[in-house]
Each structure stands twice: as C-alpha cells, then as structure tokens.
Amino acid sequence: MKPIKEDRRVRMTKLILRDSLLELMKKKSINKITPTEICRQADINRNTFYSHYSSPYDLLMQIENALYEEIRQSIEQSLKAENISALLQEICQSIVKNGELCRIMFSDHGDKDFLKRIIYIAHDKSIAEWKSFTRHSDTEQLELLYTFTANGSVAIIQDWVQTGMKTPPGEIARFIEKASNHGLEAFLSPR
Amino acid sequence: MKPIKEDRRVRMTKLILRDSLLELMKKKSINKITPTEICRQADINRNTFYSHYSSPYDLLMQIENALYEEIRQSIEQSLKAENISALLQEICQSIVKNGELCRIMFSDHGDKDFLKRIIYIAHDKSIAEWKSFTRHSDTEQLELLYTFTANGSVAIIQDWVQTGMKTPPGEIARFIEKASNHGLEAFLSPR
DNA sequence: ATTATAACGAACTGACTGTTGTATATTATA
DNA sequence: TATAATATACAACAGTCAGTTCGTTATAAT
Structure with a gap:
C-alpha cells in the first residue's frame, strides 16, 4: 500500500x-x-x-480509518470464534485501549457514524446467529431488529465513553446483550 | 409571543x-x-x-421548533392517557402527517438529534411506567435502558421514514414496543 | 558531499460574510 | 385615497478563508 x-x-x-x-x-x-x-x-x-x-475531513477520515483498522484487527480472533458476546466485549476493550482518542471521536463534536461503523462489524454474524435460533426467519424483520439493537448499543457505548468509562467493559457488554436479547423484561422485578 | x-x-x-x-x-x-x-x-x-x-442554522431551528411544537401538541392527549403504546403510535402518525418535511429532517442531511428530541418526550412517562412494574427500581439502570431503547426507536423510525413510510404507523409502533420490551426473544421461533 | 524533496513564505484570484447607507416598493390604516 | 411606516432591493465595504502557484530554504537519505 x-x-x-x-x-x-x-x-x-x-x-x-x-x-x-x-x-x-x-x-x-x-x-x-x-x-x-x-x-x-x-x-x-x-x-x-x-x-x-485535501481537507480537514480528509485528515479526519485517515485518523478514523487507522483506528477502525486497529479495532477490527484486535477483534479478528473473536470474529472467528463465532461468539457475539465475546466480540462485543472485545470491541469495548479496544475502545478502552484507545480511550483518549475515542473520547474525542464519540463526543458531540465527533463523527456520529464512526462508532456505528464499528458496531456493524458484528452485523453478518448477528443475523446468522439469530437465524440459527428460529425457524420462521423473516430476514427483513431481523434486519430491522439489528438496526434497533445496533443503534441502541452505539448509544450505550457512547454514553459509557463520554462519562469516563467507569464501569468495566465486560459489564457494559453484558448490559447490551441483556437489553438486546430480552429488552425491558430482563430488568424487571427479581424472579 | x-x-x-x-x-x-x-x-x-x-x-x-x-x-x-x-x-x-x-x-x-x-x-x-x-x-x-x-x-x-x-x-x-x-x-x-x-x-x-442570523444564519441558516437559525432558520433551520425555527423550522424544527415549529414542527416539534406541532407534534408535541398532537400527542398531548395521548400523554394524558398515560399510555406509552398510544403515545408511540401518535408520534408515528404525526410524522406521517408531516411526511414531506420529516423525510428531509430525518435524512442524512437532516438534524440527527431532532428526532431524538421528539422521542424524549416519552422519557419521564416511560421511566415512571417501568418503575411501576418492578420493585428493585435501579434508576440508573433504567435510564441506561431508556437510552438504549430510545436510540433504537429513533433508528427504526428514521429507517421507516426514509424508505417511504410504507408500513402503517401502528405496525411500526408495535414493532418498537416488542423490541423494547422483549428484545430478540419476541421475534424467535413461533410459540 | 551530493541529491532529492519536504516545508516555508509570499502572493494571487475568487467566494462568502456580516454590515451599512440609500433608494424603492408595498402594506396598513386613518 | 392620501399618508406614514416599514419591508425589500441595491450597492459597496472590509475581513476571512480557500486553493493554487512559484521561488527559496532547510533537512533527510544515500
């Protein structure tokens, strides 16, 4: 290159x-x-x-691409492991590793679509995993559900980064998983 | 005024x-x-x-505020009805009513935070309703959950508007509710 | 030490900003 | 309908920034 x-x-x-x-x-x-x-x-x-x-935006893109590549590589093994849960956690850990940079990129002045780009690494694997769970695989509906959970997840991570990444990455990943899989139900009164 | x-x-x-x-x-x-x-x-x-x-942005804000006010007023009755489900549906219907404008506002060139502002009308009511369901009301966690579902909902509506609002508003509202309350679980194999 | 090239400095055109002052047109209303 | 109020148009201003060019100076690679 x-x-x-x-x-x-x-x-x-x-x-x-x-x-x-x-x-x-x-x-x-x-x-x-x-x-x-x-x-x-x-x-x-x-x-x-x-x-x-060629422009400030061009410079920003090069910064973003480098960070994207770094994160993508560090989660490559998790991608092979076919484990969404591990993948999510790996993403959060990569973000911690690049904390200072991520805090800027995910701030109000950052690129709002960049984090979405990262989360979408999990797209294909998620859809595939979901399909393996159900027989009536309405792809369109699963895609819509992915839009829902992906954007929810992005918001959670953004909030987490902006408030100083106090909770450990594993906990954030677990929260996202619970919300994605069971919604409000997962947080209701003790069983 | x-x-x-x-x-x-x-x-x-x-x-x-x-x-x-x-x-x-x-x-x-x-x-x-x-x-x-x-x-x-x-x-x-x-x-x-x-x-x-004073600026193009100023003009845009005045357009947004007018639209916001219109939508807020048309869901006022639903707010009194203390029914989140009805409120969601009312929001979707208001969007249909202002279809042409919304298609621009929610596009890639639109203000990404505007729709979020509308969804957040439901914030207080949602948290309150959720709290009434559970005893262990961990407010912080519910807030986080609201962030998740609100942003997921915004993405769904955005997608719906941008693809021409083909599905009826009630159906979109129902989908959001299912995803919020039960997550992936709601869409798995037939019971 | 020599060569290649990166960075600098100055200058230029063209576009847009926000503001001011004046003339013209349209509206409200007495 | 005549008059006063005011919204709009027109023209010109200094200031900022965008990209680009060209010649000079400094630094790195060999």
Whole structure:
C-alpha cells in the first residue's frame, strides 16, 4: 500500500497535524474547523497541509480509518470464534485501549457514524446467529431488529465513553446483550 | 409571543426562505449551506435574510421548533392517557402527517438529534411506567435502558421514514414496543 | 558531499460574510 | 385615497478563508 517508509519530516508533520485537529475537535465539530485553523494550531504552513490532505475531513477520515483498522484487527480472533458476546466485549476493550482518542471521536463534536461503523462489524454474524435460533426467519424483520439493537448499543457505548468509562467493559457488554436479547423484561422485578 | 399579525410581505419572505432551505437540504447538510446560496435559491436579497434570521442554522431551528411544537401538541392527549403504546403510535402518525418535511429532517442531511428530541418526550412517562412494574427500581439502570431503547426507536423510525413510510404507523409502533420490551426473544421461533 | 524533496513564505484570484447607507416598493390604516 | 411606516432591493465595504502557484530554504537519505 504505502511506500516502504515515509520521510521523517513527513511523519512528524502528519503527527502534528493529527494532534492539532484532535485538539480542535475537543472544542468544535469537524465542519467548523478550517485548514487555516489547523495550521495555526500546528504551526505548520498551510501549503504543507494541502500537500498531505485535501481537507480537514480528509485528515479526519485517515485518523478514523487507522483506528477502525486497529479495532477490527484486535477483534479478528473473536470474529472467528463465532461468539457475539465475546466480540462485543472485545470491541469495548479496544475502545478502552484507545480511550483518549475515542473520547474525542464519540463526543458531540465527533463523527456520529464512526462508532456505528464499528458496531456493524458484528452485523453478518448477528443475523446468522439469530437465524440459527428460529425457524420462521423473516430476514427483513431481523434486519430491522439489528438496526434497533445496533443503534441502541452505539448509544450505550457512547454514553459509557463520554462519562469516563467507569464501569468495566465486560459489564457494559453484558448490559447490551441483556437489553438486546430480552429488552425491558430482563430488568424487571427479581424472579 | 409574536405581534398580532406579521406583515404580508414578511410572511411571504419567510415562507420562501423556508422552502428554499428545505430544497437545498435535499442535496446537502445545513453546515454546507450558505446564506448566499439560500438567497440565490429564493431570489431574495441577502440583506432581507439577515433581517429575519442570523444564519441558516437559525432558520433551520425555527423550522424544527415549529414542527416539534406541532407534534408535541398532537400527542398531548395521548400523554394524558398515560399510555406509552398510544403515545408511540401518535408520534408515528404525526410524522406521517408531516411526511414531506420529516423525510428531509430525518435524512442524512437532516438534524440527527431532532428526532431524538421528539422521542424524549416519552422519557419521564416511560421511566415512571417501568418503575411501576418492578420493585428493585435501579434508576440508573433504567435510564441506561431508556437510552438504549430510545436510540433504537429513533433508528427504526428514521429507517421507516426514509424508505417511504410504507408500513402503517401502528405496525411500526408495535414493532418498537416488542423490541423494547422483549428484545430478540419476541421475534424467535413461533410459540 | 551530493541529491532529492519536504516545508516555508509570499502572493494571487475568487467566494462568502456580516454590515451599512440609500433608494424603492408595498402594506396598513386613518 | 392620501399618508406614514416599514419591508425589500441595491450597492459597496472590509475581513476571512480557500486553493493554487512559484521561488527559496532547510533537512533527510544515500
């Protein structure tokens, strides 16, 4: 994909630009951040920015893709294990590992669809697993149910990250599973 | 609140600006739409725009607030009925009534938090109803569960609107209820 | 030490912003 | 219908930013 190794200066420049964008994203959303602003923050010539990225959004995408790839790889074994529960937990653990970055990415100024992209890694496996449970496999309805649970899960994780990831990842994963599988019912009066 | 009646010219100007913004929102998001662009579309002087709105976002907020108010009022009676199920259905029906507008507002270029705002009308009532079902009322957990179901519901409705609102509102409301109360379990093999 | 190239600095065009001042048109109403 | 109020149009302003170009300087790779 990439050339064997980038020039040391290039690596440094990209690193600074990356950090500068993330710093700015603590205060405002990507669509309010200008190239000029990033370069001011980074103390780097605007020209140099354009020689590496076409826009702030382009820079953000490269940051997101790198994080996505990292998370995807760290859950690869769980994907093979065919175990949704383990997969969910692995995702949460990966998020903890990249805590600082995730806190920015999942904040109000972050990309709201990025986390959804991660959760959707589990899509095919979930649908398949669900289908194995039932005979009347109404695919359309299961897809709709996946939309429901995926978006619910995203919201839970987002809330969890934004409030400092206090509860352990395993607990969050278990909560999501309960809510997905049994809904309100799972949280009613003691049996 | 408002003066008794606005000048006829003002009413017309605002209407045109509103329609022009919505027209543009079919193609791009609010943060990419400039005042200049709206005025070009509306064939109205930029000056005039600024005498009514401070920004495209300001205009959008006024559109949203009006829609929000309309929906809120039409479900007011359901709120009194203390019936979450009826409330959900009423929300879906209101959306159908404002179909064209909602299709824009809930699209990819729309405001992703607006629908969430509507769903959250049901927040207090839901939590209260849930609490009445259980003795061990762990409020924090119920709040988390509400986050889960609310965001799942928003996604379902969004999907429903974007795909042309083919299924009747009652059916959508019922699906959401099933998913919220029983999760996957509700859709498994026939009993 | 030499060569390649990354980063810088300055300058340019074009677009849009938010504001001001003035002229023109339309409305409300007496 | 004449008059006063005011909404809109038109024109011009300084300021910011976007991308791009070109020549210079600095730094890395070999």
